[in-house]
Amino acid sequence: MKQLSTEPSLRSRVPDLENQVKTLTDKLTNIDNTWNQRTAEMQQKVAQSDSVINGLKEENQN
Numbered sequence: 001m002k003q004l005s006t007e008p009s010l011r012s013r014v015p016d017l018e019n020q021v022k023t024l025t026d027k028l029t030n031i032d033n034t035w036n037q038r039t040a041e042m043q044q045k046v047a048q049s050d051s052v053i054n055g056l057k058e059e060n061q062n
Helices: 010-061
Strands: none
Touching: none
16 A cells, blocks of 8 residues: 555646646746847837937937
8 A cells, every 4th residue: 555656647747837837837938928029119119219319410410
């Protein structure tokens, strides 16, 4: 009886582990997509700011 383990068998653990991997992979994908969207928005704002700054510089030179 001492040889019986309280730990679940691999057969029952593998599907759970596969589900955990899928869940974590989905979360990482979502984080990556969110990050890419945020950085794209920041780049767009910087480009707009540069455009405004250049416009103001031109006005000041005239």
